[in-house]
Amino acid sequence: MRIFPNNKRLGFTLVEMMMSVGCGTFILAAIVAASVSLQKSITALQSYSTIEGDQLRVLDYIAMDCRRATAAAVANGSLTLTLPVYYNSSSSPAQAYMPTLSNGSVSYGSGSVQITYAQSGTNFTREVKVLNSVGGTVSDQTTPIARNVSTFTVNPILQSNPWATVSCNIMFFPTFLRNTSSGTWWSGNSAPANGTGSNGDWYVIDATATDQTTVGNVYLKSGGTFSLMQNVKATTVYCNTFLRNASAR
Amino acid sequence: MKTNLNLKNEGSVLIMALFTISILTFICATSLYIASQNSTTGVQTAAWQQSLTAAESGVDAAVRALNTGVWTNWKTVSTATLPTTEPPSGTGSNASGKPTSSQYNYLPSSALSLSMQGEGVSTESAWVTIDTAGSLSDSSGAWYRIRSTGQSVFQSNSVLTRVSNNRLDSDLRNTITMNFSRKGAGNLGPSRMIEVIMQPVPQAGSAKAITLTNWLQMTGGGSVDAFSSPNDQWSAVYRDTSYPMLVAEGATGNSAKFANTGQTYVYGGVTYSGTAPKNVNASGPPPDVMGQVSTPATVNLPAPSDPTAIAGQSGSYSWTYQNPWSGATSSYTFNSNTTYTGGGGLPKNSSNNTVTSITANGTAGSPGLFIINGDFTVPGGTTFTINPTTTGNPPVADSTNSYIIVWVKGKFTTSGSGVITQASGTNVLWIVDNDLTVSGNSYNNQNGTASTDSFIGVGNSRFFTDSGSATFIGTVNAPGYSGTISGSGDFTGAFAGSSLTISGSGSFHYDEALNGSNPAIGNYAFASWFEDNSDPTHKDVNGNYVVY
Numbered sequence: 001m002r003i004f005p006n007n008k009r010l011g012f013t014l015v016e017m018m019m020s021v022g023c024g025t026f027i028l029a030a031i032v033a034a035s036v037s038l039q040k041s042i043t044a045l046q047s048y049s050t051i052e053g054d055q056l057r058v059l060d061y062i063a064m065d066c067r068r069a070t071a072a073a074v075a076n077g078s079l080t081l082t083l084p085v086y087y088n089s090s091s092s093p094a095q096a097y098m099p100t101l102s103n104g105s106v107s108y109g110s111g112s113v114q115i116t117y118a119q120s121g122t123n124f125t126r127e128v129k130v131l132n133s134v135g136g137t138v139s140d141q142t143t144p145i146a147r148n149v150s151t152f153t154v155n156p157i158l159q160s161n162p163w164a165t166v167s168c169n170i171m172f173f174p175t176f177l178r179n180t181s182s183g184t185w186w187s188g189n190s191a192p193a194n195g196t197g198s199n200g201d202w203y204v205i206d207a208t209a210t211d212q213t214t215v216g217n218v219y220l221k222s223g224g225t226f227s228l229m230q231n232v233k234a235t236t237v238y239c240n241t242f243l244r245n246a247s248a249r
Numbered sequence: 250m251k252t253n254l255n256l257k258n259e260g261s262v263l264i265m266a267l268f269t270i271s272i273l274t275f276i277c278a279t280s281l282y283i284a285s286q287n288s289t290t291g292v293q294t295a296a297w298q299q300s301l302t303a304a305e306s307g308v309d310a311a312v313r314a315l316n317t318g319v320w321t322n323w324k325t326v327s328t329a330t331l332p333t334t335e336p337p338s339g340t341g342s343n344a345s346g347k348p349t350s351s352q353y354n355y356l357p358s359s360a361l362s363l364s365m366q367g368e369g370v371s372t373e374s375a376w377v378t379i380d381t382a383g384s385l386s387d388s389s390g391a392w393y394r395i396r397s398t399g400q401s402v403f404q405s406n407s408v409l410t411r412v413s414n415n416r417l418d419s420d421l422r423n424t425i426t427m428n429f430s431r432k433g434a435g436n437l438g439p440s441r442m443i444e445v446i447m448q449p450v451p452q453a454g455s456a457k458a459i460t461l462t463n464w465l466q467m468t469g470g471g472s473v474d475a476f477s478s479p480n481d482q483w484s485a486v487y488r489d490t491s492y493p494m495l496v497a498e499g500a501t502g503n504s505a506k507f508a509n510t511g512q513t514y515v516y517g518g519v520t521y522s523g524t525a526p527k528n529v530n531a532s533g534p535p536p537d538v539m540g541q542v543s544t545p546a547t548v549n550l551p552a553p554s555d556p557t558a559i560a561g562q563s564g565s566y567s568w569t570y571q572n573p574w575s576g577a578t579s580s581y582t583f584n585s586n587t588t589y590t591g592g593g594g595l596p597k598n599s600s601n602n603t604v605t606s607i608t609a610n611g612t613a614g615s616p617g618l619f620i621i622n623g624d625f626t627v628p629g630g631t632t633f634t635i636n637p638t639t640t641g642n643p644p645v646a647d648s649t650n651s652y653i654i655v656w657v658k659g660k661f662t663t664s665g666s667g668v669i670t671q672a673s674g675t676n677v678l679w680i681v682d683n684d685l686t687v688s689g690n691s692y693n694n695q696n697g698t699a700s701t702d703s704f705i706g707v708g709n710s711r712f713f714t715d716s717g718s719a720t721f722i723g724t725v726n727a728p729g730y731s732g733t734i735s736g737s738g739d740f741t742g743a744f745a746g747s748s749l750t751i752s753g754s755g756s757f758h759y760d761e762a763l764n765g766s767n768p769a770i771g772n773y774a775f776a777s778w779f780e781d782n783s784d785p786t787h788k789d790v791n792g793n794y795v796v797y
Binding site: 031034035038039041042045046048049050052053056057060061064067068083084086087096098099100101105106108113115128130141143145244245 | 269272273276277279280283284286287290291294297298382383385386387392394415417418421444446491541775776777778779780781782783791793797
């Protein structure tokens with residue numbers, strides 16, 4: 001008999017239940033929404049961090065190599081820098097060669113090191129090729145130093161210009177702003193044709209744009225049609241480095 | 250029973266709350282970790298750049314010491330082997346000059362240090378060494394190798410322990426930054442080492458074999474070389490095989506052009522401004538220019554002037570002249586002169602008699618002055634002789650008293666078979682105010698040395714012509730003159746002018762004695778720049794110890 005009063009206290013009225021379920025659902029939805037939002041934010045932050053790291057690395061690599069290059073050449077959209085063979089790799093640990101004078105110019109060791117920067121798909125690669133004195137390849141290693149690269153443009157170098165510089169543009173896909181998810185990033189010099197890619201893919205107008213004001217326009221393909229989402233300008237890095245050895249005296 | 254039911258309800262809420270809090274905490278922690286990692290990468294990258302700035306400051310300090318000769322705070326260490334980490338305090342003795350081939354000079358980081366406030370780097374410093382790099386040298390003097398290591402020290406070691414997740418960053422920056430400190434194990438932080446080779450630049454007498462404010466063109470089969478012989482007379486065995494800089498072009502709109510026939514034309518270097526020389530390596534090897542082709546050129550040819558009459562002193566003149574090859578500046582005062590009248594033939598004296606010879610009658614510091622009003626012409630079939638002052642019996646040339654300056658106020662012309670003979674023992678300096686036409690056949694410098702025969706062209710838009718089949722021996726300093734050297738005869742000496750065309754098969758030989766015995770070094774210029782980015786104790790992402 002005493003149980004009934006207790007059972008009654010344990011129950012809820014329909015109104016109470018509806019209120020509690022409603023509030024609970026609302027709170028849970030808010031938590032889920034916050035979690036999803038935070039997750040997106042983290043993903044974007046991670047992507048941004050990765051891209052920023054890639055951009056800094058690319059700039060630092062190119063600037064360092066340009067400063068110490070003895071010659072530079074641009075061909076087929078790639079930049080090739082020639083460095084002296086500074087290290088005597090036969091010594092352990094490797095030591096710097098003693099510089100020598102030849103025909104009034106300084107050289108280290110024999111042969112040369114060719115460093116080539118190029119775009120390979122969406123990767124930006126740095127190829128280090130060590131050549132011997134007769135041009136034979138001693139070693140050749142290509143390493144992607146940045147990903148999600150949309151375009152790489154480098155201006156032809158006029159070696160006769162005593163103040164020659166290497167000017168490069170490297171444009172990255174704005175993945176931090178528009179998460180690709182399972183979609184693929186595309187790029188081109190004008191608005192995408194609807195036949196490009198599939199639904200969920202992204203497209204950005206790159207630095208080769210015929211209309212430079214459209215550079216950074218981001219499109220999303222949905223329902224078989226690309227729609228302009230927004231313009232993102234902050235994904236292009238630019239460097240203009242003086243060729244100290246190749247030109248400066 | 251009642252109690253149990255209540256506990257179950259409260260527990261589910263607690264678990265839900267804990268679960269939710271855990272998820273949020275995990276998300277926040279991840280977010281903070283990423284943000285922290287990003288921040289650390291940024292700090293490390295900035296520090297890495299600051300290290301380069303510090304290293305370049307070290308290079309600046311070394312260049313300053315080389316250029317000024319002030320070695321305050323520098324130490325000299327008597328060994329030719331450069332250290333790989335900073336020498337301990339107290340190493341070496343106070344430096345008083347440039348290092349010899351068995352020494353290196355060293356600037357400790359304590360003398361080149363900067364403290365900073367705030368996050369990131371707390372101290373920037375650089376330590377520097379200078380040595381001769383195995384006795385590198387050329388005809389201008391010793392070359393020097395500067396190694397400068399810039400070092401950043403962080404505020405907190407926490408920055409050191411957390412690095413980017415990308416191994417590539419370690420290859421580029423962190424291998425050196427985190428693991429390899431050239432300053433020493435107790436001073437971890439980004440360090441960057443620059444190796445610069447400096448070449449000497451003569452202060453005065455910077456003119457080269459051929460120094461032009463505009464351009465050079467070589468269209469014949471002749472060559473250009475430099476020599477240093479015991480008697481200052483050219484022979485191929487005395488050719489300077491270090492291939493020094495021989496041609497300097499100052500123009501920005503023109504360029505040197507070398508004939509494209511596969512022959513070796515310049516046994517030395519070419520320095521230029523503006524457009525690069527053409528065909529410098531057209532048919533090599535061997536290339537047409539065997540020395541260095543560099544830019545920009547520093548061409549500074551002071552415009553020579555005529556002697557100036559001294560007011561109130563009839564027949565007296567003063568004259569100052571700077572030799573562009575030796576750099577020496579000479580000032581003369583002439584209290585008297587001998588004046589002739591020029592024209593279409595040999596000069597005439599005041600009695601209207603033709604003068605066929607003169608005597609060099611002064612010293613190096615006080616040469617005799619001859620003035621020819623008008624053109625000085627030696628027509629075909631005639632001769633003009635410059636004799637020395639003699640001494641003794643039988644008379645012999647007294648070379649110390651056989652200096653003269655001949656001032657031609659018009660054109661200087663030798664034509665046909667006309668010959669000027671400059672006798673052995675004489676030293677003649679010609680000041681010419683208009684076009685200058687001469688040849689090896691028509692100007693016989695019996696000394697055989699270029700330093701004894703100097704032509705100075707005054708004015709602009711004039712012409713210098715050297716032709717014939719015999720060797721012309723002398724120097725021409727005519728910054729406003731366009732020169733042409735044709736024929737098969739050689740030219741031994743030096744030329745400074747506006748432009749020069751060498752169209753014949755004769756060669757050009759630069760006498761290095763014209764530079765003087767020890768030309769002063771004005772400053773040092775970059776010849777090579779390299780950044781060492783390798784850590785010999787750590788492999789990169791590809792498994793290499795040597796990292797370019």
